[in-house]
Amino acid sequence: MLGAGICAGAQSVPGDVDVVIIGAGSSGLNAAHRLQQLGKKVVVIEARGRIGGRAYTDTETFGFPFDRGCAWLHKADDNPYTPLAKQWGYTLQEHDTTLEGLYFRDREASAEMRQLSARIEMGLDTKIAKVGRKKDAAASTAMRKKSEIDEAVATFHGPMSSAVDLDELSAKDYLTIGTDVPPNLLIKEGYGSLVAQFGKDIPVSLNSPARRIRYGGNGVQVDTDHGTLTAKACIVTSSTGVLAAEKIRFDPPLPPWKEDAIAGLPMGLLAKIPLQFSKPEFRYQAFQDVLRENIGKRDIYFLCWPFHLNLLVGFVGGDFAWELSAAGEEEAVDFAKNSVRSIFGSDADKYFVKGSFTKWASDPWALGAYAAAIPGSAGAREGLRRPLADRVFFAGEACAPRWTQTCGGAALSGIETAELVAKLVKQA
Numbered sequence: 001m002l003g004a005g006i007c008a009g010a011q012s013v014p015g016d017v018d019v020v021i022i023g024a025g026s027s028g029l030n031a032a033h034r035l036q037q038l039g040k041k042v043v044v045i046e047a048r049g050r051i052g053g054r055a056y057t058d059t060e061t062f063g064f065p066f067d068r069g070c071a072w073l074h075k076a077d078d079n080p081y082t083p084l085a086k087q088w089g090y091t092l093q094e095h096d097t098t099l100e101g102l103y104f105r106d107r108e109a110s111a112e113m114r115q116l117s118a119r120i121e122m123g124l125d126t127k128i129a130k131v132g133r134k135k136d137a138a139a140s141t142a143m144r145k146k147s148e149i150d151e152a153v154a155t156f157h158g159p160m161s162s163a164v165d166l167d168e169l170s171a172k173d174y175l176t177i178g179t180d181v182p183p184n185l186l187i188k189e190g191y192g193s194l195v196a197q198f199g200k201d202i203p204v205s206l207n208s209p210a211r212r213i214r215y216g217g218n219g220v221q222v223d224t225d226h227g228t229l230t231a232k233a234c235i236v237t238s239s240t241g242v243l244a245a246e247k248i249r250f251d252p253p254l255p256p257w258k259e260d261a262i263a264g265l266p267m268g269l270l271a272k273i274p275l276q277f278s279k280p281e282f283r284y285q286a287f288q289d290v291l292r293e294n295i296g297k298r299d300i301y302f303l304c305w306p307f308h309l310n311l312l313v314g315f316v317g318g319d320f321a322w323e324l325s326a327a328g329e330e331e332a333v334d335f336a337k338n339s340v341r342s343i344f345g346s347d348a349d350k351y352f353v354k355g356s357f358t359k360w361a362s363d364p365w366a367l368g369a370y371a372a373a374i375p376g377s378a379g380a381r382e383g384l385r386r387p388l389a390d391r392v393f394f395a396g397e398a399c400a401p402r403w404t405q406t407c408g409g410a411a412l413s414g415i416e417t418a419e420l421v422a423k424l425v426k427q428a
């Protein structure tokens with residue numbers, strides 16, 4: 001069903017709305033909210049049966065809120081969601097990743113080794129930024145040695161944070177990424193719940209994938225399974241994974257510079273393997289961080305017992321996350337359980353209740369976690385942002401003006417795009 005105020009069916013509704021927004025994730029909801037504030041008529045069409053996109057809190061699997069997508073509210077002192085979370089009484093906990101446990105396979109690193117890793121980490125961050133300011137090379141070129149401790153540190157800058165291995169990440173693009181920009185807050189009730197509460201009064205037509213956007217004549221026509229929407233402009237917030245898979249057809253076809261931009265920003269993958277136990281916090285304390293560094297990039301990081309819940313949240317990223325996603329949930333949970341056994345002791349098996357695995361890799365409306373520019377394509381974000389014929393606009397985490405890859409960055413992108421569109425629509 002199309003939402004209130006929009007006619008369903010084969011006939012279009014010329015002039016009925018100013019702007020059609022494709023996607024009800026953080027970016028689309030913020031764009032709609034801003035356009036409404038500016039007095040524009042909008043409708044959001046969403047392919048899924050829910051709003052929030054990659055901001056999604058699952059309350060069913062464990063009986064308490066678990067964020068399948070974004071969880072940390074990054075750059076909290078400047079993030080548009082922070083005042084809302086406070087106003088609406090969400091439970092916030094500051095959490096920066098500081099390794100309380102580091103394992104090389106089954107061998108636990110000493111406190112000195114962990115301190116050394118923290119020092120190397122600061123150094124690597126500076127080195128990647130230095131490379132990025134000079135050239136659009138792979139972030140891995142900033143790593144001189146490749147000892148096991150260097151690899152452990154690289155894991156946090158690559159797969160666990162940027163969602164790609166460092167050799168697949170442009171060092172220049174690294175400078176735009178906001179996935180670990182402090183202050184970082186975790187939200188007990190879920191980041192997805194917060195985004196859903198923000199979007200609850202925005203007119204969204206659920207289960208309405210946009211199949212084709214026609215922009216060759218006047219305005220735009222957006223074809224859905226329920227009919228055609230006509231508007232002065234549209235904002236596309238689909239992930240670059242969805243765009244690359246050509247789930248939306250464009251008529252006229254996308255120009256080569258837009259196709260290059262999409263190809264330069266492939267989706268990276270961060271996947272979570274939450275494991276629930278019957279015993280309250282053991283071995284590590286609530287909010288502590290543990291990394292198990294394995295040979296051949298099969299690394300896993302655990303956020304321990306967030307908010308004192310009986311949950312270890314395993315994270316895998318980059319190439320290894322794609323590999324586990326192809327292998328399936330059972331294999332992923334087994335892999336995480338094996339790692340828990342070697343870190344927390346074999347007793348952990350006795351207390352294991354159940355595990356799960358996030359499936360963003362195969363989710364047809366995401367096809368990955370978030371986008372990272374490949375070496376040589378740092379300019380791709382600019383190309384992705386650039387509108388077509390001043391009528392088809394693009395927004396979302398990959399277009400974010402700051403803190404790319406994040407939910408807060410997606411919101412900013414939606415707001416800024418809405419302001420630009422509002423000016424153009426006024427002139428039209």
Ligand SMILES: Cc1cc2nc3c(=O)[nH]c(=O)nc-3n(C[C@H](O)[C@H](O)[C@H](O)COP(=O)(O)OP(=O)(O)OC[C@H]3O[C@@H](n4cnc5c(N)ncnc54)[C@H](O)[C@@H]3O)c2cc1C
Binds near residue numbers: 048069238239242
């Ligand atoms: C595992 C994981 C962990 C993450 N951790 C964090 C974190 O801790 N902190 C953080 O800030 N960020 C994190 N992120 C990133 C964050 O979730 C995203 O950057 C943000 O939610 C993206 O918002 P968006 O609006 O750009 O895109 P989306 O949320 O993907 O919204 C786009 C919407 O468009 C819809 N859509 C797509 N195509 C069509 C179509 N053809 N027709 C209609 N609708 C369509 C989709 O269904 C979706 O709802 C994480 C992401 C993942 C996957």
